[in-house]
Amino acid sequence: MSPLDVERIKADFPILNTKSRGNRLVFLDSAASSQKPLAVLDAMDHAYRHHYANVHRGVYEIAERATAEFEKARAKVAKFIGASEARELIFVRNATEAINLVAYSWARANLHAGDAVVISHMEHHANVVPWQMLAAERGIELRWIPMNADFTLDLTRLDILLDGAKLLSVTAMSNVLGTINPLAPLIAAARAHDAFVLIDACQYIPHVATNVRDWGADFVAFSAHKMCGPSGIGALWAKAEILEAMPPFLGGGEMIRDVRLEGFTTNDIPWKFEAGTPAIVEAIGFGAAVDYLDSLGMDAIRDHEMRLTRYALDALHDEFADRLTVYGPRDVSIRGGAISFLFDGIHAHDISQVLDEDGVCVRAGHHCAKPLMRQLGVPATSRASFYMYNDEIDVDCLVAALIKAEKFFAI
Amino acid sequence: MAGLEDLYREIILDHYRSPRNRGELAVPPAHKTEGFNPLCGDEVAVYLDVDSVSGLVVDIKISGQGCSISQASTSMMSDAVKGKSVEEARLLIRAFKALMSIHESKLEGESDGTDLAADLEGVRLGDLEALQGVVKFPVRIKCATLAWNTLQQGLDEIGAELPN
Numbered sequence: 001m002s003p004l005d006v007e008r009i010k011a012d013f014p015i016l017n018t019k020s021r022g023n024r025l026v027f028l029d030s031a032a033s034s035q036k037p038l039a040v041l042d043a044m045d046h047a048y049r050h051h052y053a054n055v056h057r058g059v060y061e062i063a064e065r066a067t068a069e070f071e072k073a074r075a076k077v078a079k080f081i082g083a084s085e086a087r088e089l090i091f092v093r094n095a096t097e098a099i100n101l102v103a104y105s106w107a108r109a110n111l112h113a114g115d116a117v118v119i120s121h122m123e124h125h126a127n128v129v130p131w132q133m134l135a136a137e138r139g140i141e142l143r144w145i146p147m148n149a150d151f152t153l154d155l156t157r158l159d160i161l162l163d164g165a166k167l168l169s170v171t172a173m174s175n176v177l178g179t180i181n182p183l184a185p186l187i188a189a190a191r192a193h194d195a196f197v198l199i200d201a202c203q204y205i206p207h208v209a210t211n212v213r214d215w216g217a218d219f220v221a222f223s224a225h226k227m228c229g230p231s232g233i234g235a236l237w238a239k240a241e242i243l244e245a246m247p248p249f250l251g252g253g254e255m256i257r258d259v260r261l262e263g264f265t266t267n268d269i270p271w272k273f274e275a276g277t278p279a280i281v282e283a284i285g286f287g288a289a290v291d292y293l294d295s296l297g298m299d300a301i302r303d304h305e306m307r308l309t310r311y312a313l314d315a316l317h318d319e320f321a322d323r324l325t326v327y328g329p330r331d332v333s334i335r336g337g338a339i340s341f342l343f344d345g346i347h348a349h350d351i352s353q354v355l356d357e358d359g360v361c362v363r364a365g366h367h368c369a370k371p372l373m374r375q376l377g378v379p380a381t382s383r384a385s386f387y388m389y390n391d392e393i394d395v396d397c398l399v400a401a402l403i404k405a406e407k408f409f410a411i
Numbered sequence: 412m413a414g415l416e417d418l419y420r421e422i423i424l425d426h427y428r429s430p431r432n433r434g435e436l437a438v439p440p441a442h443k444t445e446g447f448n449p450l451c452g453d454e455v456a457v458y459l460d461v462d463s464v465s466g467l468v469v470d471i472k473i474s475g476q477g478c479s480i481s482q483a484s485t486s487m488m489s490d491a492v493k494g495k496s497v498e499e500a501r502l503l504i505r506a507f508k509a510l511m512s513i514h515e516s517k518l519e520g521e522s523d524g525t526d527l528a529a530d531l532e533g534v535r536l537g538d539l540e541a542l543q544g545v546v547k548f549p550v551r552i553k554c555a556t557l558a559w560n561t562l563q564q565g566l567d568e569i570g571a572e573l574p575n
Contacts, residue, residue, distance in 0.1 A: 347476075347477065347478035347479060347482075348451070348478075349451045349453075349477075349478035349480075349551075349554065350419075350478050350479045350480075353415070353418065353548070353551070354415060357414070357415055364451060365450060365451045365452055366451070366452035370452065373452060379451075379452040379453060379454060379476050379477070380451050380452040380453070380478075408415070408419070409424075409479070
């Protein structure tokens with residue numbers, strides 16, 4: 001495995017060669033959404049210019065071509081995550097919709113009053129609210145895996161929490177803390193209690209080589225836009241036999257086999273879950289994105305991000321010592337490249353504003369994880385997050401801008 | 412280009428560092444209203460003590476947490492409405508929103524038939540005008556208006572409770 005040539009990678013992303021407020025753009029918000037390489041932009045542009053038509057309908061040449069490209073993209077994304085069959089991959093709008101699909105279709109068919117769903121304190125709202133809605137509607141009990149002081153999940157009471165549970169739904173990597181959760185023991189414990197398992201892999205799949213079959217989960221949700229693909233498309237992977245047994249989610253065109261006055265029958269998977277015209281060109285862009293990631297190599301990307309994260313954690317500590325708190329593990333082998341931090345006495349929003357003046361883009365806020373923020377006892381944090389196109393210079397720019405911000409708000 | 416000094420004026424930083432009217436009031440007789448900014452997680456609680464006879468905001472206290480803009484705006488708001496009548500407070504809310512370029516329930520170019528300028532004539536914003544720079548940073552307008560929207564909601568709730 002050869003190290004990434006970040007300078008060449010930066011050249012692949014047109015937006016990284018633009019300026020922000022007169023400065024070089026230092027994009028450190030890939031955990032919110034990543035930038036797009038030319039390969040993805042070109043694939044989508046080419047599709048619109050040369051073979052755009054609706055899919056699974058027309059018999060003319062460009063419609064056949066559009067359908068073929070759309071389904072080829074599905075196969076690429078399925079292969080990228082180690083799925084055994086393309087039909088196990090449902091295109092949805094994003095990971096949020098993927099989780100909602102499971103909550104509306106699978107859970108409403110299989111969970112009953114008194115059943116428990118187990119989630120964790122570090123979930124994104126997308127993996128909290130659908131279950132709260134279900135709990136309110138169906139009398140489902142929602143149980144929470146707590147967190148240790150070192151920002152890892154506290155698994156000591158896991159067996160008690162899973163007792164009588166029908167579903168374990170957890171994130172593979174926290175979007176706030178960067179923590180990579182230990183999926184093997186989590187999934188094994190769920191299996192021992194005959195609970196199904198949903199993994200929110202939205203933050204994980206873009207950064208770490210993934211094989212969903214090795215995980216042994218039942219459902220995996222992720223979004224294209226965090227992995228160099230376009231916004232507006234994501235995927236739900238699930239085992240074929242589970243998908244086949246599930247009732248459909250949205251009703252409409254494409255998801256039916258036949259419709260009569262007295263009712264309808266459903267299409268085969270995956271189309272059974274893809275009512276209406278799908279995000280055709282976005283799917284093609286999604287396929288181009290996983291091709292791009294494959295061309296760099298996921299292991300090389302992970303290796304690069306681990307080194308960069310260590311460099312950043314050290315740089316923040318060396319410069320600001322205890323004046324700056326990092327919310328997340330120190331050990332880069334159990335964390336991704338999202339670093340949440342807070343200066344003593346300075347609000348995250350104000351820090352981001354000063355950073356923006358230097359073209360440094362970081363996220364500020366609760367990161368759609370308010371239960372976790374309450375646990376941490378803070379209303380908001382700043383978050384810098386990395387991808388394969390970031391390098392040490394970006395981290396140095398962040399530190400320099402933070403020095404300026406700290407001075408600005410000094411009392 | 413709008414610079415940081417347009418946003419973070421000295422008086423704003425002063426209110427941020429030494430917020431006025433911090434604390435809580437006993438409920439009842441005071442009325443508590445909470446406001447949230449879903450963007451950044453800021454939370455504010457406004458405690459209002461409105462005299463039902465005189466219609467004056469006798470006392471106001473603020474708790475909660477937020478960025479410098481929301482904290483400063485909250486602090487300045489509490490100073491501005493304390494001792495004023497509910498009617499004057501409502502005018503201040505409208506004037507402040509106008510300062511933030513917020514003209515409610517109107518699309519660009521439309522008019523709701525009332526003459527905002529005439530209504531607001533004579534309303535003195537004073538120090539609050541320091542917050543005008545926020546308009547150049549659209550994302551931060553919600554930070555500045557959080558306390559004002561919460562105040563408005565509180566006054567509405569108190570008005571609904573009072574006998575006509």
